[in-house]
Amino acid sequence: MGSMPSSSAVSDASAAPAADARRVHGDRGAYVGGDWVELEDCAELFNIKNGSESRCGGDCRACPRSRSRHTSAKPDGTYDVVIIGAGCIGSAIARELSRTTASVLLLEAADDVTQGATKGNSGIIHAGFDDKPGSVRAKYCWPGNQMFPQLDRELHFGFQRNGSLVVAKSGADVAVLKELLDRGGKNGVRNLRIVEQAELRRMEPAIDPAAIAALFSPDAGTITPYEYTIALAENAVDNGVELRTRRKVVAIRVEEAGGFTIIAKHWEPKAVAARLGGRSVAPSLLGAGAAVGAAALLAQAAGEGKDSDMSGWAAAAAALLFAVALFAWRLGASRFSGWLSYSPSPGTQMGGMVESEQIRARFVVNAAGTSSDAVAAMVGDHSFRIKPRMGEYILLHKDEGPKARHVLFPAPHPYFGKGCLVQSTLWGNLILGPTARDTVKLQPDGSLAADEAVLAEPSDNILGWILSKSRGLVPTFDAGAVIHTFAGARAKNTTGDWVIGPVAGAPGFVNAASIDSPGIAASPAIAVDVVRMLREAGAPVAQPDPLFNPNRAPLITPKDGFKNLKMSKTEPWKVKDPAQNVVCKCERVTEAEVVAACRRSLPIDSTQAIRKRTRAGMGHCQGDPDNYGCEARVAAIIARETGCPQAEVGRRPFPASSLMRQRIFDERDRERLRTLSDPNREFVLHGAAA
Numbered sequence: 234m235g236s237m238p239s240s241s242a243v244s245d246a247s248a249a250p251a252a253d254a255r256r257v258h259g260d261r262g263a264y265v266g267g268d269w270v271e272l273e274d275c276a277e278l279f280n281i282k283n284g285s286e287s288r289c290g291g292d293c294r295a296c297p298r299s300r301s302r303h304t305s306a307k308p309d310g311t312y313d314v315v316i317i318g319a320g321c322i323g324s325a326i327a328r329e330l331s332r333t334t335a336s337v338l339l340l341e342a343a344d345d346v347t348q349g350a351t352k353g354n355s356g357i358i359h360a361g362f363d364d365k366p367g368s369v370r371a372k373y374c375w376p377g378n379q380m381f382p383q384l385d386r387e388l389h390f391g392f393q394r395n396g397s398l399v400v401a402k403s404g405a406d407v408a409v410l411k412e413l414l415d416r417g418g419k420n421g422v423r424n425l426r427i428v429e430q431a432e433l434r435r436m437e438p439a440i441d442p443a444a445i446a447a448l449f450s451p452d453a454g455t456i457t458p459y460e461y462t463i464a465l466a467e468n469a470v471d472n473g474v475e476l477r478t479r480r481k482v483v484a485i486r487v488e489e490a491g492g493f494t495i496i497a498k499h500w501e502p503k504a505v506a507a508r509l510g511g512r513s514v515a516p517s518l519l520g521a522g523a524a525v526g527a528a529a530l531l532a533q534a535a536g537e538g539k540d541s542d543m544s545g546w547a548a549a550a551a552a553l554l555f556a557v558a559l560f561a562w563r564l565g566a567s568r569f570s571g572w573l574s575y576s577p578s579p580g581t582q583m584g585g586m587v588e589s590e591q592i593r594a595r596f597v598v599n600a601a602g603t604s605s606d607a608v609a610a611m612v613g614d615h616s617f618r619i620k621p622r623m624g625e626y627i628l629l630h631k632d633e634g635p636k637a638r639h640v641l642f643p644a645p646h647p648y649f650g651k652g653c654l655v656q657s658t659l660w661g662n663l664i665l666g667p668t669a670r671d672t673v674k675l676q677p678d679g680s681l682a683a684d685e686a687v688l689a690e691p692s693d694n695i696l697g698w699i700l701s702k703s704r705g706l707v708p709t710f711d712a713g714a715v716i717h718t719f720a721g722a723r724a725k726n727t728t729g730d731w732v733i734g735p736v737a738g739a740p741g742f743v744n745a746a747s748i749d750s751p752g753i754a755a756s757p758a759i760a761v762d763v764v765r766m767l768r769e770a771g772a773p774v775a776q777p778d779p780l781f782n783p784n785r786a787p788l789i790t791p792k793d794g795f796k797n798l799k800m801s802k803t804e805p806w807k808v809k810d811p812a813q814n815v816v817c818k819c820e821r822v823t824e825a826e827v828v829a830a831c832r833r834s835l836p837i838d839s840t841q842a843i844r845k846r847t848r849a850g851m852g853h854c855q856g857d858p859d860n861y862g863c864e865a866r867v868a869a870i871i872a873r874e875t876g877c878p879q880a881e882v883g884r885r886p887f888p889a890s891s892l893m894r895q896r897i898f899d900e901r902d903r904e905r906l907r908t909l910s911d912p913n914r915e916f917v918l919h920g921a922a923a
Contacts, residue, residue, distance in 0.1 A: 672687050
């Protein structure tokens with residue numbers, strides 16, 4: 234069983250060296266457990282053998298549509314535990330439960346894991362020095378932070394312990410740093426110290442010259458949030474957890490005898506629903522048999538003649554059987570009916586034809602993110618309501634990445650969050666943001682309603698706010714080097730803190746709900762504690778699974794430039810070795826990596842799913858068809874590996890950028906961004922928390 238680290242079991246990183254800006258994950262090496270591993274050592278320490286993915290016996294094939302290959306249901310069709318939501322929280326809980334012999338089902342409303350707030354954030358593993366002492370956040374953040382080195386050594390999602398700096402520019406800011414240092418001590422955070430201007434300059438050569446000091450937390454780090462969550466979910470499913478995607482929970486019934494019945498709407502795009510659900514087998518067989526019987530009776534009636542009593546009986550029976558056949562045909566044709574629309578994150582709309590599923594479980598964990606209040610209300614818990622807070626980000630070309638070696642924060646407002654940050658991502662890009670815009674407001678009657686002014690905010694205001702604020706940390710980045718923008722809705726709520734624990738009046742129901750920043754950092758510690766709560770509630774989660782394999786091999790293979798790789802824009806089939814055949818030129822993704830992703834334990838049916846796993850399409854051209862056409866290549870491989878028609882492979886929608894008018898930026902866009910980044914311009918956002 235996993236466990237949260239004790240207060241004494243912490244790293245000693247107070248003298249950690251400045252991060253090396255030249256080191257980019259996957260480029261001549263990789264980050265493992267927070268530290269850099271050179272290319273020659275990656276075969277042993279990164280691209281490991283005999284990970285949990287090998288449990289399929291070396292003959293893995295793609296998963297069935299929208300579910301894992303296996304079921305974990307007990308012989309009576311029920312489950313011990315059902316987890317609702319496959320973001321970082323739900324997936325971490327699933328992985329922790331996979332250590333046991335419990336039967337566990339993980340449900341996700343979207344078409345893939347990590348489609349909600351988890352994919353739309355900066356991926357910082359916060360240390361927890363700014364959380365209010367005594368809060369639920371403070372309880373879990375630092376212990377979770379300390380679990381990441383070992384987690385990454387097992388799951389190989391990539392964790393860089395590059396540290397964070399909260400930057401002060403005035404005496405008032407320095408006072409805030411001292412308050413944060415004191416708060417961190419109360420929260421149990423170790424290794425914090427304030428660095429003065431000269432040391433700060435050495436640590437961050439591109440920092441604003443006006444910076445005079447910073448609070449240094451060497452234990453903070455960087456991950457790619459969706460790669461982390463995919464690793465958790467893969468390892469959980471490899472170890473026996475069942476996954477179903479495209480299942481939106483719409484009702485939960487608390488059974489008098491104990492346990493729950495969950496009603497989930499399984500949705501599929503219209504074309505897929507028509508292909509998969511044209512007729513259910515049993516009704517179709519019934520209809521076919523009835524039709525054959527009716528035809529036989531009609532033939533008998535015709536043979537007996539119109540004056541025979543037998544002919545009248547046969548004709549009546551034939552009519553009845555034809556009615557049965559028609560009913561059965563209609564029943565078989567209606568497996569998918571109606572329509573469901575679903576938005577897992579801002580700007581992402583999903584939906585399709587639906588069928589209803591009933592799932593019985595003794596215990597339920599609510600990890601549904603921005604839908605967690607609705608799920609809790611299904612069992613009578615109305616103690617909190619979600620107030621989604623929008624956070625937008627800007628991603629710059631890798632050429633800009635070296636301008637931030639640590640995660641850089643401005644000295645924060647005492648009440649309104651961490652502010653607009655600048656950081657280099659694990660893969661070497663520079664990321665700016667986020668905003669913090671509350672999308673709902675309280676009405677006089679106590680209800681919450683959408684703030685239309687926030688939803689209608691002009692994109693130039695948002696872009697300008699992020700770019701100009703970021704100049705206050707790193708003045709010299711090129712705003713024209715923007716390659717992508719994205720957004721996430723954080724699950725703020727009316728209580729002001731995370732909602733974690735059993736629900737009164739619904740025995741066996743546990744909330745891991747409304748978890749916003751620093752939720753990713755806290756997620757492994759939350760998972761351990763939720764399993765403890767389930768165990769104390771009587772769930773059968775105390776028996777360890779002797780076959781549990783904590784290790785998982787990564788999907789990407791670090792490259793040495795373009796050594797041993799081959800590319801052809803017009804004739805890719807001529808490259809026979811999948812390990813050499815480059816599918817995405819910008820990120821040097823090979824056919825072998827895409828195939829491996831398709832054959833892992835999570836279902837894949839879209840280019841976006843491959844994009845999150847291999848980075849195909851994540852590069853500076855953003856999948857430009859006129860450059861290398863990587864998205865079309867990926868779609869062809871998915872169709873080949875899964876057997877689905879290529880037209881049904883999900884594609885990245887255009888413009889696929891939350892704030893830009895088109896996916897591929899031109900010179901007009903770049904000049905507009907440079908103008909918006911003027912630090913002397915003032916931008917005011919509706920609903921801004923800071």
